[in-house]
Amino acid sequence: MLPGLYPRSPPCRSHALAVSHGHVLHAEESGTSAGLCALVLHGGPGSGCSPLLRRFFDPARYRVISLDQRGAGLSRPRGATAHNRTADLLEDLLRLRAQLGVPRWLVVGGSWGATLALAYAGVEPQAVAGLLLRSVFLPCSAQIASFFQDTAGRAPAAWARFAALAPAGQRHDMLGFLARNLQQQPGGDAQRRLALAWWRWEQALTRGSAAPLADPAPEPEGADLDALVDRYRVQSHYLLQRCWLDAPPLPDRLAALPQVPTLLLHARDDRICDPQGARVVHARIPHSWLRWIDGAGHDPAHPAMAAAMVAALDHYAVHGDFGDGLPR
Structure with missing residues (x-):
């Protein structure tokens, strides 16, 4: 049992999204259909969505949409690399939003999921209501x-x-x-x-x-x-x-991001995603906030990181922004 997280609960509905070249993506919804819509982007690439990622959200306030990206999780064919590039994933997100009828959503991602969230916000900025980015990864x-x-x-x-x-x-x-x-x-x-x-x-x-x-x-x-x-x-x-995010490099694409609440959470001792990457992203997004989490490494379930995620999402649900990103 991880303290500070919302209880684990099964998804309330699932979707099979047929996309290009034979890929069929698995998406799940949890929380309440009347809640604030949030898109969860998992790491990896290739990891698939974990139930842990839903537990940062208050199920009484959020409609949480979790997508297994191409080749990942319960999407099929699992492990497939053909027709599986970042551009394909971005097209998939556009199609998912259209199929589910979502006008705008809060986009939440960790590690590679934070990277994909930044790339997505640049191609469909009008659909992004906010960005919560944990342990951002720069693919250089x-x-x-x-x-x-x-x-x-x-x-x-x-x-x-x-x-x-x-x-x-x-x-x-x-x-x-x-x-x-x-x-x-x-x-x-x-x-x-x-x-x-x-x-x-x-x-x-x-x-x-x-x-x-x-x-x-x-x-x-x-x-x-x-x-x-x-x-x-x-x-x-x-x-x-x-x-496929080095021509131009991802930081050079960030000027296209919408001016919406944007919070980066990163551990100073993250040994997988260099903290310097968070500094670079923060510097390229003038309206963003960067909060350092002590001792969490790259562990999304570390109590300090989990508490910061929950605090930020709780604040957003009430105020429409992330406050200072710190638990109370």
Whole structure:
């Protein structure tokens, strides 16, 4: 049980959204149909929506729409990389809003979901009522390389175990090594070993520098491990291309964002999404607020981060803005 979050509850309705090239997306609604509409964008890419992400919202005040992006979660075909690029995801969001008849929505995203939220707000600004961005990720070569090569020396022993899976001559390009092997079909034990090693490395970085994960997950196995292979297949596909957001770079696109309430929440000790990325985004959005969360790392369930998310959303539901983004 995570304190401070709203109770876990099942979605009240689900949707199958047929989009281009045979993809069928899974979307869920929770909360109240009469509430403020909020779109939740999950991380990854490829992770799929977690029930945790709905628990930041007061179900009596919000109509929460959670979408599994192409290849992710319960969307089909799971793990597919064909016709799966950022431009496709943006088209999907336009279609989802039209199908559900939503005039405007608050857009909430974490990590890659925050990145996608920024890109979406630039292409459909009239539909965005506000932006709540947790642990924003800038998909640039330096940040991606830092994750896979541990150029900052954040966890050298854990990285050595991770890199040991690759032949010595390929350890300088762990992302390329993982992508080549995860793209092979059909999957098998070798892919499962790679996915589990990637997951362990990610877990080592997710916690803050001094704090354990708030709710550590058991190591995936069986069907969960097969889903992890698919998740990382999609993620490596995106990261190899810097998520198709480097020409022009994402910060150069932010001038097109609407002047709506915009709050960034980021941990100073986030070892997956460099805090400098939050500073860059904040500087490019003059009307935005940036709040630092101490000790949360990259863990969305860390009590301090969860409390900040709940406080911001509660304030928005009453006042139409995020206040100072801090819990009371």
